[in-house]
Amino acid sequence: MLDPLARLGRSGIAALARLGEAHLLLVGLLGGTWDTLVRPRLLIAQVYGIGVLSTLIVVVSGLFVGMVLGLQGYYVLSQFGAAESLGIMVAASLVRELGPVVTALLVAGRAGSALAAEIGLMKATEQLSALEMMAVDPIKRILTPRFYGGLLAMPLLAAMFSAVGVLGGYFIGVGLLGLDGGAYWSQMQAKIDFSDDIVNGVIKSVVFGLVVTWIALFQGYAATPTAEGVSRATTRTVVHSALAVLGLDFVLTALMFGE
């Protein structure tokens, strides 16, 4: 009779314990900051793995999203005779929302899952234990550089996404649909505020970078050291990252743009 209740309680406690472990890991990651700073080589390798290798997909997606915004925005705005506000619409949606959010989702799928698999496999093949036995802290030496690599790469990728998207919108609106190019830029410049829009967008993407890499590293580090455990860790990384990014985006938007 009380079984379902007990099961609910058990899973609740397990979830809390996992959350606690995740936070302990975060403390460990932050504790490895100095170790990463004195070994920039490790960090560079991770910026490569997370940033450089994600550039292509991010830039291409940004271009298409910008072009779609240009098309859709033009059709909606021209009904109100406000087609020359297209620049505002494209830039505001990209810089405030789509840039940070879509980039975070892409990075979670492209790099986050790879991170989780890599760490999970290192655990399954006892490489992490071997490091422990060599008196090397795997959190400091293996996980922290990846963490900062993600933290650093994410805002830069999001900026590329938004910039390419704005150009894509320009290409559609001005190049294809014949809007005035001057209006596209000047309206955008008049309404997009540097500190309100661009800086807030960057803050968002830094937060997303932290969350996505943290989730990926935790899932890998806490994975059951089997093939199935690693595959579950990669799946969870993508699912949890997506939910966390979208949920956090709502909270951040409410904090930043809700007057």
Place this chain on the structure above:
Amino acid sequence: MAEGLTGRGASPVGASVPPGEPLVRIRGLRFAHGERLLFDGVDLDIPRGGVTAVMGPSGTGKTTLLKLISGQLRPASGTIEVDGQDVHRLGRAALYRLRMRMGMLFQSGALLTDLSVFDNVAYPLREHTRLPEAMIRKLVLMKLEAVGLRGVQAQLPATLSGGMARRVALARAVALDPDMILYDEPFTGQDPISMGVLVSLIRHLNDASGLTSIVVSHDVSETLSIADYAYIIADGRVMEAGTAAEVRASRSEWVRQFLDGLPDGPAHFHAPAPDLMRDLLGEA
């Protein structure tokens, strides 16, 4: 420091294990993986400067024992002292200092897959010493030469066979010239020649640099041929302990079955299970 009836320094089973301060002293060790009780009050001494074999059937917890000694796992109760320090009471920094004096050869090798063979062996040197690169190179090449794999230094671990990977891992384990080496199944997956080389290498390493070696294995004859002392563990207990010769001459029925590899006897090849017929005829 009270150790019950055995008292400090006394050997756990009989008088056959040598006197003198042991390097590793295990008392009243209890440990369980989930529901499964692997050790139920194990006392064990590893003497300094010798090769001690720990043998037992597959799945008795030999690997687990090494992980307990090196502080990767925590016992449910009991103490493990290495060189007088209780491993599980050390802080992280002290534990790492202790581990720098231990080398461990993992059953799987556990080489870092994104580094070349050379870089794998150089890894502990680069982490823990400030030696110039030229010096590190010399040391690494010497260690690789000792395991006969200098020729593959530029390859990635994925391109090695399991046996070769284990030998590279051995070179890495001894890179920092530790005081103690824990070998987890060093002989499995080796061809007869490299097996012979490895057996004499372990003995040689031990004698040349005054190491203490713990060899976990179920290759009875090879292990006993180089061991000074031997323990046989099964069912969470120490079944037999003593010098290699004593163990080999054991009269215990169980030990005889294990050493001689007999199918029938007090030990069971099967994991505990209900009656086969009942299982087969049971719920379809």
Place this chain on the structure above:
Amino acid sequence: MARTRTIEILVGAFMAAGFVALFFLAMQASNLSSAPAGDGYRLTARFDNVGSLKVRAPVSMAGVRVGRVEGIAFDGSTYEAVVTMVIDPQYDTIPDDTFANIYTSGLLGEQYIGLDAGGSPDYLGDGDQLIHTQSALVLEQMIGQFLFSKAQEGAQPQ
């Protein structure tokens, strides 16, 4: 080692591209280039009603942006809104009898201040006040006035 170098170069290019993108967004797509914060001279104007005028709204003359609204305050003694605006320094020939109006861009667009140049030979300087102002048109008031005049029209023939 060649591989390490390639990676370093690629990471360098990646970071440079990221910063270029940020710089592009800041300079080309936001007001950072057009708002030399605080540079320029300040004018004030008093309005009966500023409608929904916002801080940072543009101030324009003949449709050209010449400055922006810096602050909107309420004067408790005269019950008027006091608007401070910053005019870019190159526009230093605004006559002192210039009219300040609050206009709306498009039917539902945002409100901005439009300056209609007067004819005086004297120019406004830092801290001066625009005397002639025209308040924002509030939609409800306009509709109210319209209905009121219609009602009066309808009432007259009787």
